[in-house]
Structures are given as C-alpha cells and as structure tokens.
Amino acid sequence: MKLITAFIQPEKLNAVKQSLFDAEIFKLSVTNALGCGQQKGYHESYRGADIEVNLLKKVRIEIAVNDEFVQPTIDAIIKGARSGKIGDGKIFVTELTECIRIRTGEKGKEAIG
Amino acid sequence: MKLITAFIQPEKLNAVKQSLFDAEIFKLSVTNALGCGQQKGYHESYRGADIEVNLLKKVRIEIAVNDEFVQPTIDAIIKGARSGKIGDGKIFVTELTECIRIRTGEKGKEAIG
Amino acid sequence: MKLITAFIQPEKLNAVKQSLFDAEIFKLSVTNALGCGQQKGYHESYRGADIEVNLLKKVRIEIAVNDEFVQPTIDAIIKGARSGKIGDGKIFVTELTECIRIRTGEKGKEAIG
Amino acid sequence: MMKWKAWLPAILLALPLMGFVPTALGQEEAADDAAAAVEEAVEEAAPVSVEMFTVNNTWMMVSTFLVFIMHLGFASVESGLTRAKNTVNILFKNTAIVAIGLLTYALCGFNLMYPGDFNGWFGFAGFGINPGADYSPIAYAGGNYSYWTDFLFQGMFAATAATIVSGAVAERIKLHSFLIFSALYVAVAYPIAGSWQWGGGWLSAKGFHDFAGSTLVHSVGGWAALAGVLVLGPRLGKYVNGSVRAIPGHNMPLVTIGVFLLWLGWFGFNGGSVLSADAEGTSYVLVTTSLAAAAGILASMLTSWIVQKKPDLSMALNGCLAGLVGITAGADVVSISASIIIGLIAGIIVVFSVIAFDKIKIDDPVGAISVHLVCGVWGTLATGIWGTDCNFMVQLTGVIAYGIFCFIIAFALFFLLKITLGIRVPEEEELRGLDIGEHGMEAYSGFQIFSNQ
Amino acid sequence: MMKWKAWLPAILLALPLMGFVPTALGQEEAADDAAAAVEEAVEEAAPVSVEMFTVNNTWMMVSTFLVFIMHLGFASVESGLTRAKNTVNILFKNTAIVAIGLLTYALCGFNLMYPGDFNGWFGFAGFGINPGADYSPIAYAGGNYSYWTDFLFQGMFAATAATIVSGAVAERIKLHSFLIFSALYVAVAYPIAGSWQWGGGWLSAKGFHDFAGSTLVHSVGGWAALAGVLVLGPRLGKYVNGSVRAIPGHNMPLVTIGVFLLWLGWFGFNGGSVLSADAEGTSYVLVTTSLAAAAGILASMLTSWIVQKKPDLSMALNGCLAGLVGITAGADVVSISASIIIGLIAGIIVVFSVIAFDKIKIDDPVGAISVHLVCGVWGTLATGIWGTDCNFMVQLTGVIAYGIFCFIIAFALFFLLKITLGIRVPEEEELRGLDIGEHGMEAYSGFQIFSNQ
Amino acid sequence: MMKWKAWLPAILLALPLMGFVPTALGQEEAADDAAAAVEEAVEEAAPVSVEMFTVNNTWMMVSTFLVFIMHLGFASVESGLTRAKNTVNILFKNTAIVAIGLLTYALCGFNLMYPGDFNGWFGFAGFGINPGADYSPIAYAGGNYSYWTDFLFQGMFAATAATIVSGAVAERIKLHSFLIFSALYVAVAYPIAGSWQWGGGWLSAKGFHDFAGSTLVHSVGGWAALAGVLVLGPRLGKYVNGSVRAIPGHNMPLVTIGVFLLWLGWFGFNGGSVLSADAEGTSYVLVTTSLAAAAGILASMLTSWIVQKKPDLSMALNGCLAGLVGITAGADVVSISASIIIGLIAGIIVVFSVIAFDKIKIDDPVGAISVHLVCGVWGTLATGIWGTDCNFMVQLTGVIAYGIFCFIIAFALFFLLKITLGIRVPEEEELRGLDIGEHGMEAYSGFQIFSNQ
C-alpha cells in the first residue's frame, strides 16, 4: 500500500476531485497548506508597504491506495491539477505499512478502499 | 519507529485524547482536515439550492511511536473513535526512519517520547 | 529521498525559513497544527473558569529532500527553531518512494528541488 | 414526532392574522387619519414657528443619519452573503459608492431630480448645490426642513440604487467597470427617474403613490441589478450540468448586523419620507414599517422551514428586507392589518423568488433582485390594492414605466462597458477571488480559509 | 514588579469615588430636582403646544430606534460569547424573537400590559391595536407621544425579555421549543407582569419604583433564563469530573460591538422612559446611566484583574451591562454619586456571580442570569436605598412578586415543553453544533474552525 | 488596455470639482449665512421658549449618542487593522478608555476644561459635577442645552483623544502602562488644552477657530500618538534590513464597520458642535462634513490606485476619516466647494503621509498619526485659508501651541512610564500576541489562524 500526498493549487481542488472520481478513487483527505517552491512568491502592497508573499496558499491531498492504484491516482491528480504554470505542485509517494478501518477494525487491503 | 496517522470525526477528538492518555501515550499532533470516504457526504440546502457536502470535516492525528507502542496506540484510537457508524475514519501506519528532538538534539527512541 | 516533517513553535517559522534559505533549501510546505508533547499545556482562565490548554499551537513543516540534503535540512531546522525550552518540537524523517512534479511530470531526484 | 412540525408553521403563520381582522375597520380609519396627517404635513405651507421648523429639521437630520447607516447595512449584508475571497472588493465598492453617490448628487443629481417647474419628464436646475440668493431657511419648505437637510436626505437615498446592484453582480464584475456604471446610473438615471414622481413630474400628476420608494429607489436598483446579472452571467460553479449549486455566504453575523442596520435605517427612510416631524404621520409610518418587517421575517422563516425543510437564516433575513421594501410604497396609506399582510406576502414571495431566479439561472448572490425588484413591485401594487386613495392601474403604470426606463438604460450601460472595457474578471481571478486580483489584499489576513469553493 | 500591580486596581477603584463625596449633597438636590422634573414630565397632562408634542414625540421615536438596536446588541453579544458552531442558531433565534415579539405585542401584549382601568392584577383591552374612534394624537398622552409611538416604544421593550433567555439557554435548546416558549412568555407573561407596575396595577399603587425596568424587563427575562437553564441542564463538557471547564466564546469583536450597541440602546431604554423630551429629566437620566455603565466597566475590569489575575475582556463587557441593568430602576431618582456606586457594585457583583453560578453548575454561556437577574435585583433594591422617595421594603416586595410569578410560569412552560416536544437537542447534534443540526448551514463557510471544543 | 486606466483616476478626480466652481461664489455667501447662523446659535443668550429649549436639548442628546458610538468605531477600526492575536487587547483598551474617560471627566476634566472665568491658561472649578444651587436648566446655556447634556456631550469627546493614541501604539504596549497614560492624559492634559479655546481661554481670545476639534481633539490625540510611537519603537518585523514590511490587518469588514460608524458619529461630533439645534447651522455643517468625507474617500482611493497600482481599501477608509478630520475645524465657516477641496486634499495627504511615516520608521499600525495629527493640522490651517473671518496666522499659532504642549506632556508621560513600569511587552509576548500574554484569552477561539506573521 502507498500513501500519496500531493500539494496543488487551491483552485484546482474541484478538478482533481473530479478526475479522481472518474478514475474511481473515492477516498481522500484534504488539508490547507502554505507552500514555498519554484513559484517564488509575489509581491503585494498594503498601505504602501510591500508584502512579500512567499508562502502561497496550497491544498494538501492525502490518498492511501493499494499498489495497483498508485499510477492511476498519480495520473488523475496530474490530469486535474496541471496548468503548465509554475506552482502546479508536487506529488509525494511513501510506503504505507498498515491501514485500519476504525469502524470495523478491518486491516490492510480491505480497509483502504 | 512508526508514524501513525488517523482521520477521525471531530467530535471524537476529546475521547481519543482521553483513551490515548489512559494508554500512556502523551504526545500527538492534530490538524484540521476535510475527508471524503465511504460516508458519501450529505446534502444541505442554502437559499433553496443544494449543497453537496462531500468533503466532511475530520480531524487528523499524528503520533510517532516506538514499535512496541504501535498496537496500544491503534487500540486506543479505535476505543476513542469508534461509534460503529460510517465516517469513523481510518488509521494509517508508516515507517519512521528517524526522529529528532529539536530542544536537545536527541535522536531515535529517546527522542520520540 | 526523504520526507522531513517538523513540528515547531509558530513564532519560530520565520527563523526556520531563514535558516533553510541560508542552507539553500528553498522548498517547503507548511500547515497549522495543534500539538501535545512534553510541554504539558498551561492553564488559562476565562470568565473565572479554568481552560486547560493542552493542545498548543504548532506549525508543521514538510520538506522533501534528496538523501544528501537530509542532514543540512535537519541542522537548519534545529538552528532556526531551538530556544532550549520545552515545546521546541520534533523532527520526523520518513522514506520517500517517489516524487513527481505535476507541471512537467518529472520524477525522482529532478522533481524534488 | 415530525407530524406536528408540519402544522406548526401554518399555525404560527395564521396567528398574527387573528385578532387583527376584527379591528381592521377601526384601523382603516386610523390609516386614513394618519394618511391625512402625512398629507397635511407634506403639503402644509403656512408659516410655522421657528420651534416647529427646528424640530422638523431635527427629525429630518436624524432620518438622514439613519438612511446613511443603511450603506453600512448593505455593505455588511453583501459581503456576508458572498465568499471570503471577495470581501474586500465588496466593501470597497460600497464605500466608493457612497462617496460617488453624494458627490455626483451634489454635482448634478439633486438638480436633475428636483428641477423645479419642468416638463414632467426631464429638467435640470444647473450644476452644484446652492440655495439661491433669496434663500430663507424657514420658508424654503414651509418650515419642514432647510435646503441643506433636503439635499443631504435625498443625497443619502441616491447612492442606495447603485448599492443594490453591487450585491447582485458581486464576485465577478470588474471593479472599474462597476464604478463607472454606478457613477452614471446614480448621477443621471436615478434622478431623472425620480423627478417623474418626487420631482413633481408626470407620474405624480397621474396620482401615482410611492411613499418612500418601493419603486423609485428599490426597483430602480433592482432593474439595474437584473440587467447587470443578465449581461454578466452567473458565477463559475453556480450552475453545473444543469443543477444549481449553493455557494454559501461566509459570515452570517455580518449579514445579521447588516439586516438590523437596514431595518434601523428604514426608520429614517420611511419615517423621514413624511418630510416633517409631524407626530401622528411619522409614528404611524414607523408602526406599519416595523410590523411589515416583522411579518416578513415570520413569513419567510416559516416558508423556508416548510420548503427547504430547515429554517434558513439567510432567508429569514431576506424576508425582513422583503417586508421593508414591500411596505415602503404605502407605509403612510395602508392600515395596520394591511401592513402586516403586505409584509407576510413579501416574506413568502422572496423565498420563492430566490429559488425561481436560481431555476432560470439568474445568479444573484445576495437575493437583491428578489428583495428589491420583486418586492418593490409587490409593494407598489399592494399600495394600489390597500392604500387609501390609491389606484391599482396607476400604480401598475408607474411600475412599468420605471421598469422600461431603468432596465433599458442599465442594460445599455452594462452592454457598452462589456464591449469596451469588459465587465467580467478573468476566470483565474474569479477562482482566486477578486480581493487578490483587484486589490492585492485579503479581508481576513492570517485566517485559514478554504478558498476553493 | 508584581507587587505594585496588586495595589493598582485598588487605587484605581478608589479614584472615581474621591471627589464625588464632597459634592454628593449638592447632587442629592440635583437628583431631587431631576426626579421632580421627570415626575412632572410624566404626570403633566395639561394641554401642550403642538411644537412641544412634536418634539416630545420625536424624542420618543428616537428612543424607540435605540431600543430596537438593542436587539442587534443582544444577538451580537450572545453569538460572540458562544461557539462558532452555534452561531447561526443564535442569530436566528434573535431575529425571530424580534418579529414574534412585535407581532404578539400588537396582537395582545400591548392591551394586556396597558389595559386601562383594571383590578391591578390582570386586565385586557382586546386584540389588535387601535387608538379608538375619538383618538386625538396630542391629547392621547398629554402631548408626550402619539398612540403609535407608545405602542412601538413599548413593543420594542417586549421582545427583550425573551432575548435575555436566549443567551442563557444557548448551544443546547431545540429551536422550535425555544420559539414556542418565547412567543408565549412575551405575549402573555411579560405584559401581565408589566401591567402590575407600568400598567398602573397593584405594585404601582404600593409606590414601587422601577424607572425603566431593572425588574420589569431584566429580571423578568432573568428569572426565565434561570428556569430554562435549570430545566435544560448544562452544556456537554462544561462540568467534567466535578471541575468547571471554560468554553470560550468565538468572536470577541462581535461581543464588543454588541455591548456598545446595548449601551447605545440604553440611552433610549432609560432616556425614553422619561416618556417625554423634558430636557432636565432626560439628560439627567442619560448621565446617571452613562456613569453607572462606566463604573460597571471599571469595577468588573479591576475585580477580574484581581480575582482571575488577568483582566478579562468578557467580564469588563459584562460589567458594562451590569452597571446599565443596575441603574435602570433608579436612573431618575438617585444622585450622581449614587449612580456611580450602583454601577461599581454591579460591576463587582457580576464577576462573582458568574463564578458562583458556575460553581453550582448553573451553566449560562453568556452570563445572562448574572447580568439581568442578579443586577436587576440589585438595581431595584439600590433604588430603595438611594432613591428619592423610594422605600426599600416596597422595592423588595416588587422583586419577590416578580420572582415568584416569572419563575413559576417560565419553569412550568419549559417543563411542559420538555415532556411534550423535548427541549434539548440530541447529544450528537450538540457536539456537531446546532447550525448544522437545526439549520443545515454554517456561520463561517470556508473558515477552518476546530469545532471539537 | 492599461493606458486608459492611468487616465481614469485623474478624470474621476477632476469630475467632482467641475460644476462647483461656478457656484462657489453663491456658496461663499451661503457659508457666510450658515456661519452667521451658527454664530448666532452659539451666542444667543436671550430667553427662549421651553419648546426651543427642549428641541435644542434633544438635538444635543442625539449628538451625544453619535459621539458615543464613535468609540465603537475606533475599537472596530483599530482591531480590524491589526493582527488577530492582539484583538482582545485592543478591544479591552477601547472599552476601558470610555469608562476611564467618562469617570475622570466627571471627577475633574469637565471643570478643568470649562472653569468659568479664568486666566486663560489654567483654571479649575472643583471636583465632581454639580450644576450649583441656583441652577435653572433653561437659563444654563441660553436654552441650548441642560447642564447634564453639556457634561455628557463634552465627556464623550474627552475619551476620544486617548482612543486615537490606542491605535498607534497597538500590538506592543503594556496594558497597564497604557491605561495609566490614558487616564492622566484624558483627565488633565486634554481638558487643560481644551480650556484655552473652548473654555474661553487665551486662544479663543486671539480669534482662533476650531469648530469641532481638528486641533483640540484630533491633533491632541495625534501628538500623543506620535510621542508614544517614538518612545515605544516599531513592532518586531516591521522594518527588516532597511526595508518596510507590511503587517496586514486581520479583519476588513470590522474596519469598514468602524469607519462607517465614525462617519455616523461625526454627524454628532460636528453637528452637535453647533451647540443648538439651529436648523440652518446644523444642517449646513452636516453637508460640509459629508461632502468632505466623500471627497476624502474618492481622493485617497484614486491616489492609492495610482501610487500603489491597486486600489487599497484600508486607504480609502483612512481617506474617509482624513476628510472628516480635515473638515472638523471649519465645517461651519467654509463654503461647499471649499469643504470638498479640503476633503480631497486630506484624502491625498493621508496616503502619502502613511507611506512617509513608514519611510522614516514611525510604525503606526492604523494610520492614526496621519489621519488625526496630519489631517487635523491640515484642517485647522485650511480653515485659515477658506474660513469666513478666519486668520491663517492665528490658526498656525494654535496648531503650534497645541503641538508643543501636547507633545511634551505625552512624551514625558510615556518616558516616565518607560523607565518605571516599562511600556513595551517582552519580545516573546509580542510574537505570541498580547491577547494570550496580557489577557490569557483569544479573540477568535476555535478559528485556525496563522499567528506567525
């Protein structure tokens, strides 16, 4: 099993959700994040003074999947999130040792979906 | 060492904290999350129009533990979070390579607790 | 590749960002978190009643790095975040199996930076 | 357990009507008396004592303050009912409108609306404000108010029309195009339309009755709102695959503050429209106004409870405004029972209207068209039904005349702006929010907000 | 470094008292004069000029507006002092109450409270509002106000009693049960109780003095709040294993807005209770009212600083309300120094009262019982101590009579609702918040909020 | 596409000026008349009818309410323009100041400011408030207001000076030191300075004209704000490595609410300063006040649009206040066109002033020094330029005299506090926020807020 964590542009969340659904990946968790990457931040002005906004708003998605779903999930995220502009984000994949469904106590492959 | 990540119902946080404390697990980190799982979301109505709330509020808990604490932690989370209804959440376990206490620089098993 | 996750005091975020930049680590993601650790929480009073604040505000940082950057990153976080007082936080390191840049589809070592 | 609940609303709805019917007759008389008192107060031109002049003017100044605070009410309601990412933009528009409204009203609006003797359709008494060389404060309006109070009271009304538009076109209109539209609409269209009735023009000659502006202010704003929404189109994500999706407002306390301030302001809007402090006239108007507002709340609250299954706060608050808009045309000439009935019906109408506009994909984030246009029309017609000495067909004529004039002008303005400067922000800006896009600022800096809705 | 801090509060507390004592005697006289002026204003029935009638009525209308805005004040305070997840529910209740209050007051309340000649305990002048056939505005109340102003001013008061309850039972009461309770309490209990004194009933005959309603309004609401809390029980998580846990309010700016609006409203609540614009009477009352409010802030701020070690904003704000409630009974008959002392003591009382109610597990999220009941009683008794021509035992009689009547009725109503419709939301709904449970809506859509507290 | 935008602001800026120029002459006369009316109203000491007395007093009471609500305006603006982590602290300060201001004004301020006959520099009529044994309400001020209204109206002004300081020193000052400063400044410095002009002192003898307090109130507060900021130093993180970093305010709707309430309050601040309800005088003042505010909004909005490229809401709102402060000195003696010009220039000044103070590292989170001091000075001097019967050099003398007196006293007080109790919170507390540090409370409990900015 793998845990896929992706940072995407907030305005792309709906599109990513849609493409995940199309790929029959129905489970995910979302958190708010601030990100700092290649997109170096932009400058704003408030009351004449400069704001260096280099922590940009991002959305963080976590999806735990069985190994055969890793590639489809990555493809779906890319499909929904890519605009080709800097700031599109990153996908990170880590090994998932165990997964438990709290309601039933099921473990592993059965629990994940 | 393992990193245990759990998504639970927000209203269960206090109960989970309590059962973790009873199991002598005193350290944890909490973030707000939105989740989408078997609990398919519900429909609300705002000004006559439908809101499909399919990202439900969840609380995300992270606990880093030594290997012998993995099972007690999982049990404690389940004890506090289970209501038997869809939406109770999931527990994910990943391998933790290293752990460092910032204050002292201690590493590994000593640092985790 | 490794994924480094650190919980630090909110007021130290700027200092940590600075020391990471000094160490030429430019990419990171930040989320808000509440933490419960050795720093046992403090008591406040609201309208004469006691508030046991044992979930303290923390900031959670995630940095994905190539293996040779692990130690510099850890050092930089410690440099920025350490005050020597309880509550300074923890750093967790996990194995990162894959990393993909959404914009270009690049993978692995190239994608991370 | 559920069954009685189905009855409850109906019972509650019936309740306030009971007990009023038996006394309705007596009140008809009271309304007549009050109407007479208002009439007298307005027409009386006999010399009055300086004391009377002073108290009249004091009342009109207080009313001016109350109408002023309605702008804060609008700003609060509109920003509260939209998303956090567009809040700065809405607040900015509402602040700018007050300034533009007052300044253009001083520049030309006042003298367009009250041109003195004129052909009944269009007149202009010149730029700037100036009471003239032979100005005598006490004689200016028969001792009811000074020239300056006259200007300021009317000037505070002027900006309202543009503010109504602001809410309907929120979250997607370009700032500069909106400001240009507002300036022109408030400086020219509103006062010309106003002169037909309040300036002593052709409609007033016909016997049209619009006490404080259900039509002259609210529907004038409402028609422009409708035109704006039609030219602009709905917000992204509102109508997806043929289904209507709710885009919830971000700050309900702010909406509530706004609605209470608007009710408060309405005491001056209607109370001040008596145009003197006449004790019987003003206080009667305040009672009809308040009861209509209360009835509007009750009706919309119960209607939404029945229709949407759960009682919707935003609907209850819209119902309050609906009742207020509804009573505005006839507050001085309808009976107590009629005022309650007007409010109740307005409260019911507004709920169905909001839902209906969504059905036909007219996306009005705050319900401005339903509240100000639909209930403005309702109130004007209701005055034709229940108002002493009012005529339904004349009322209808007025409604139609204003509709044609305002809709055409507003549509033309918006259309011209669309093909010249553009009126809609780029899609990306709309998704990220106009606060960042137009102002480079956030309304709630530091707060964690999901802006992807 | 810490030691001087321990003194500071005491010194500051002493400060305002200095300098007043020497002049107290002179002020006693001033108070007497003012009281006489108020008395005169109220009783004077001689024909007045139309100018006087108009200014009197204008003042009463302004006071009506101010009392109206208190409802927004209550809505703000109550929602700010509770959790974000229950905000829509509280705003809804407060909006509904205003509507229900006004409509039922028009339906029956006004004529229950002011039945004309009656047995002193219960009278009813019929359904609906109607000044009658031989109504002459200027003669109606000796030229002090018109019939309509009378109704509206009193009507705005009426809903207050229910609003007070709203805060105390917040975050756990079922919406429909609360609305039914409020409708009945405001329509029947409040006006009957009111008739005993303001309607010219038995207590007024005894010489009871309650100028603007420390007892008639605030304690009437407070007793019902107490009854409601007793029947409902505390919120989940408030008293755990014998210890009291704080449940902090979610929006302090909202609370502050609310308290300032309430103070503003009190100018009309007390100032309007002079029942004419009499210059000396009204302005004296405004001064005692303001000084008591200021003293209440100072005292509660310092008390909380000493007792809780840190100065608690919510306590300072409650102290302001405490001072205002405290002065309401005697604003017209106490001296300037007495008004400050009444405010100071009210500010001290409220802090200890809030803490004490928590100790005995009476869970009142906003401190309504402490502010309105406890300080309402305090103010009524204080009037017996310092008020010109007031009698302590009569004041006590009044306090007790209202206590018995209101507590029994409110308790019975809540109890009946509990065993029929139920008054408490299910545990799961309470944990998730009533906004989702009762209204299917969030107050702050998009904001990230920890709702698990 | 971008080019026309560069023109737009300039065109808009020019617009309101057109059309006024031709009528300016006529208005000059109007201003003269109005000034005369105000003059008359103020000086007239002939016996007036009780009706006139009552309406005058009613107007003054209404003005008092409006000035009162300015305190809520200040609290809202200041907390909205700072960070969420310091909100409770700011609200607490503003609440405490009102209480302290009123109580100390009763204790000594009123009698320091209006000592009766005195040497023109310093006089004191004794502790406490007391109209005296032979007090006749109607004769007290020629029938313009009662003793009590006089006290309360002036008392509401008093606290304003300290409130202005509050915003400038926000987010870093120790609570107790600030409260001690405020108490002393409001109790002693403000009334003594005030006595020079309004108390009939040496400046008033010289012919200085400061109608409602551009100098007496706003610059008095502004000088103290400047002194406070100089002694305190800037907030951590504001000036880093020689560059200025923005620290955005956390709640723009709150700022907007505050500014609209301040404008509302200014109707009483200026309107009430006519010191009677004189119809021509008061209403003329309201018009100049409103047009200056509107012009201030327009000018600052366009200036910020040009200078900062994007239209800045906080600047537009500051511009509104700038216009209001600017017109305060001469609202009664300048023409309509002059009032617009004063407002426009104030709106331009404020933008550059805010930026300039940042350049020289004077960190004023809310722009209080720019709004109240800079525009206060501007308004006072502008009165010397355009005011009927005003003299520029005398105005300048007044500005300088107040500057020297207030700055020295405030600086000395802050400096003494710094070396005794300390005036700045520890660095760690500043980073975490004063809400936790000073009050152990959060303003927005449950909300997720990034407090690390």
Ligand SMILES: Nc1ncnc2c1ncn2[C@@H]1O[C@H](COP(=O)(O)OP(=O)(O)O)[C@@H](O)[C@H]1O
């Ligand atoms: N090495 C990294 N570690 C942690 N987060 C990262 C890393 N690289 C990118 N991110 C996250 O992804 C977001 C987008 O990255 P960015 O480099 O701007 O996009 P792109 O890959 O399109 O250039 C960042 O804002 C940050 O939140």
Ligand SMILES: Nc1ncnc2c1ncn2[C@@H]1O[C@H](COP(=O)(O)OP(=O)(O)O)[C@@H](O)[C@H]1O
């Ligand atoms: N595969 C997954 N990947 C990421 N998050 C998940 C996954 N499955 C469940 N979750 C999280 O757990 C929450 C509860 O899951 P759900 O399926 O509703 O509960 P249950 O297991 O009781 O049916 C979801 O809302 C989501 O936040």
Ligand SMILES: Nc1ncnc2c1ncn2[C@@H]1O[C@H](COP(=O)(O)OP(=O)(O)O)[C@@H](O)[C@H]1O
């Ligand atoms: N075992 C753990 N699992 C998850 N989070 C932890 C763990 N230990 C510490 N943390 C996080 O780190 C923060 C700081 O830990 P704490 O023990 O207070 O600091 P220190 O190591 O300086 O004593 C905690 O508030 C929590 O958010």
